[in-house]
Amino acid sequence: MPEPEWESPIVDDEIAEPWRRLVGFVIDWTILVLITLILVSVLGIDLGEGDGLRLPASVLIIQGLVAAVYYVGFTASRGQTPGKMLIGIRVEMERTGQIPGLGSSVLRWVVPGVFVFLPGISVAAAVIYGWLLFDSRRRGLHDKAARTVVVQARRPE
Numbered sequence: 001m002p003e004p005e006w007e008s009p010i011v012d013d014e015i016a017e018p019w020r021r022l023v024g025f026v027i028d029w030t031i032l033v034l035i036t037l038i039l040v041s042v043l044g045i046d047l048g049e050g051d052g053l054r055l056p057a058s059v060l061i062i063q064g065l066v067a068a069v070y071y072v073g074f075t076a077s078r079g080q081t082p083g084k085m086l087i088g089i090r091v092e093m094e095r096t097g098q099i100p101g102l103g104s105s106v107l108r109w110v111v112p113g114v115f116v117f118l119p120g121i122s123v124a125a126a127v128i129y130g131w132l133l134f135d136s137r138r139r140g141l142h143d144k145a146a147r148t149v150v151v152q153a154r155r156p157e
Contacts, residue, residue, distance in 0.1 A: 008149075009097040015138050016089040016150040025129075027083030032070060036063045068109055076105035080153065090153045094137070100148055108146035 036059070040047065045058050055063075074081040079090040079099030091108070093100055100108065112128045132140040137149055 008094050010092060010094060010137075010149055010151055012137070014151045016152055018132060018138060020087050020089050021132070021138075021150055024081070024083035024087040024089060027086055028070070028081045029083075031082060032063070032067055035066050035070070039066065064113070068113060071109045071113070072102070072105045075100055075108060076102045084150075084153075088153045089150050091143075091148050091150055094139075094147050094149045100146060104146040104148060108142050108148055111142035111145045112140075 039062050040059055043062075045056065045062075047059065048056055071081060074084075075091050076099070078085075079092060084090055091100055091105075092098060093104065112125050128141040130140075132138045132143070135144070139149055143149060
């Protein structure tokens with residue numbers, strides 16, 4: 001792969017390990033499920049009977065909206081979701097090392113976020129996140145689209 005015409009301020013040893021990203025994701029997803037369940041309960045939405053994999057469309061819409069506000073809001077304002085804060089990583093713009101703005105944060109969520117509305121585990125979502133295992137800077141396809149990279153959180157100076 002050709003070298004970029006610009007030099008990133010982020011050095012390779014700052015880039016977060018995949019296991020850290022996974023643990024942060026699991027923490028965030030747990031928080032999102034709890035928020036969604038609370039909202040579903042407060043709104044009186046019946047989860048229905050069945051095998052547990054077929055949720056009502058209203059629940060999927062709530063889940064998608066909660067995830068969008070959560071991921072976009074935290075990423076644009078802090079560069080970190082609560083899961084990333086707990087595990088000590090953050091999202092930065094690859095070219096500047098700054099936290100992403102609103103546009104990049106939205107794009108970073110939209111690429112995998114649309115798969116929230118599909119039942120079960122999506123192969124496409126696995127490819128989007130799995131891409132980081134093969135990328136030299138451990139970027140998922142959502143990172144590449146938004147031009148972000150996930151790094152070790154820097155301690156305040």
